[in-house]
Amino acid sequence: MKIAVTYENQEVFQHFGHCEAFKIYEIADNAVVSSEVVGTGGDGHEALAGFLRRHGVDTLICGGIGGGARMALAQAGIELYPGVTGDADAAVDALLKGCLDYNPDTMCNHHHEGGEHHSCHGNGHTCGGHM
Template structure:
């Protein structure tokens, strides 16, 4: 399994389409074998999903993610665990323990903002 988390300073970055980095976790038999931080070279959900596919990601843990991005992730056959926050490593450990929940966040960017056309206001 290969897990990706939008990443900033050890935390889950809260806006999927604008993440500057992703932390990738290679997992076998429920154990983390390797981690790497990769730079995102673009913005928008299409560029982010392409980066995940290039890196062989099959599972995404993220914070806020709009409907278009959720559809793109699903079309790439990547399992989605949305609406998470906090320390990236802890979220991955929770997933491996079967304790991470999916809280779809369509239409919301957090902090009282609402998304429209893929942009927060």
């Protein structure tokens, strides 16, 4: 299993489509066996789903994410945990323990007038072992 996290400065980066790097974790026996930070090479939004699939990722932890990217990830068979904030390593550890605080309804829309960024994350949700 491989888990990717939108990544910047050890934290979960808050806008999937503008993510310049992912931290990708190799998981075996419900534990992290290795991890690496991989640059996206300028891919954005829906193209990032293909990028993740090419890297063998089957689960994504991120902050805000738009509808088009959600659909591309679903079509690529990548399980999504949006609305996550904080330390990337801690988020992966929480997911593996079945207690990741995430919001399945998190949406991010940066295509509105004025370019103002209102919010990329929602109220939060604690999973009950969605593994």
